[in-house]
Amino acid sequence: MFPCHRFQAESGVLQLRDTPDRLKSCTLKKALQHPSKGIEGIQQCFRALCCKGPPPPRPEYDLVCIGLSGSGKTSLLSQLCSESLENIVSTTGFSIKAVPFQNAILNVKELGGADNIRKYWSRYYQGSQGVIFVLDSASSEDDLETARNELHSALQHPQLCTLPFLILANHQDKPAARSVQEIKKYFELEPLARGKRWILKPCSLDDMEAVKDSFSLLINLLEERDFEPSRM
Numbered sequence: 001m002f003p004c005h006r007f008q009a010e011s012g013v014l015q016l017r018d019t020p021d022r023l024k025s026c027t028l029k030k031a032l033q034h035p036s037k038g039i040e041g042i043q044q045c046f047r048a049l050c051c052k053g054p055p056p057p058r059p060e061y062d063l064v065c066i067g068l069s070g071s072g073k074t075s076l077l078s079q080l081c082s083e084s085l086e087n088i089v090s091t092t093g094f095s096i097k098a099v100p101f102q103n104a105i106l107n108v109k110e111l112g113g114a115d116n117i118r119k120y121w122s123r124y125y126q127g128s129q130g131v132i133f134v135l136d137s138a139s140s141e142d143d144l145e146t147a148r149n150e151l152h153s154a155l156q157h158p159q160l161c162t163l164p165f166l167i168l169a170n171h172q173d174k175p176a177a178r179s180v181q182e183i184k185k186y187f188e189l190e191p192l193a194r195g196k197r198w199i200l201k202p203c204s205l206d207d208m209e210a211v212k213d214s215f216s217l218l219i220n221l222l223e224e225r226d227f228e229p230s231r232m
Contacts, residue, residue, distance in 0.1 A: 060105045061222050062127055066154060067134035068147050069113040072170040072205070076134065077108055079208050080215070092117070094124060101212075104219045108132065118150060125159040130222055133167045137183060137202070138174035148187050155193055164221035165198035166214060173204040197221050 067073050069090050078085060080099045091112040099106040109128070111121050131154060135147045151167070154160050169183045180202050184190065189200060199221070201214040 058101075058103060058105050059223075059226070060107055061129045061219075063106055063108045063130045063132055064125060064128040064160075065108050065110040065132040065134065066121055066150070067113050068118075068136065068139075068143060068150070070139070070143075071113060071134040071136045071147070073110050073113070073132075073134045075205060076168070076170065076203070076211060077110060079205060080211065085205075090114070099215075101215065101219060104222070106215070106219070121154075122157060122159070125157065128160065128163060129225070130164045130218060131160055131166070132218070133165060134170050135168070135183070136171050137169040137178045138171045138176040144178075144186065151187060152192060155196065155198075161196070163197075164218060164225065165193070165196065166218040167198060167200045168203045168211070168214065169200065170203050172202040173206045197225075 065073050065077065074091055074095075075085055075088055077097050077099065078088060081097055091110050092114065094109055094111045096107060096109050099108055109124060111117065111124055133151050133154060135151070136143065139147070155165065167189075169178070169180055171177055178186070180200055184200055189198070199214065199217050201210070201217075203211045203214060
């Protein structure tokens, strides 16, 4: 954004100083359109282009992030917040991060994925507006089966079943990683999630731009939900 530029009228001639070409053309056009209001027209143009007030606040959405231990939830969220990955440890209870994006702020409640914690996940679902489910696409068959059961349970939970889901097939940089198509088929997402709003995307820490793009798609779903007519 350009700073507000000063202008002076000396001997009836308006002097533009340190003004970008784009603004000069605008002021000249304004003056030609309103010859009787020369300075007034230019002032209006400068106010419109240079002296805008602060941008409107970004909308905030409350999300819950779930997945088994080792799926990479904490590392992905830390990277999105530009935090160091040194000494990262698995979340044992829950943690909350405000993840900023250009058009929204996501308040993400990450729940620990250990066996003794998952049974309490549903206690933290209330108030969520969307769900992030992270799975390890290179995990063992047993862990993948557990992840599938947990995702199925979340998709059918009364407090989550109407919410947008972002499903991230993490660790795509590992040799044993399954493809998105393999994950979709194994997790039976097409029949199970038909009629629901969900996104399945591959991801890894090596390509955070792709991760951000996936979150942008989730934000689009959240915005669409805001404009849906309320049901009576």
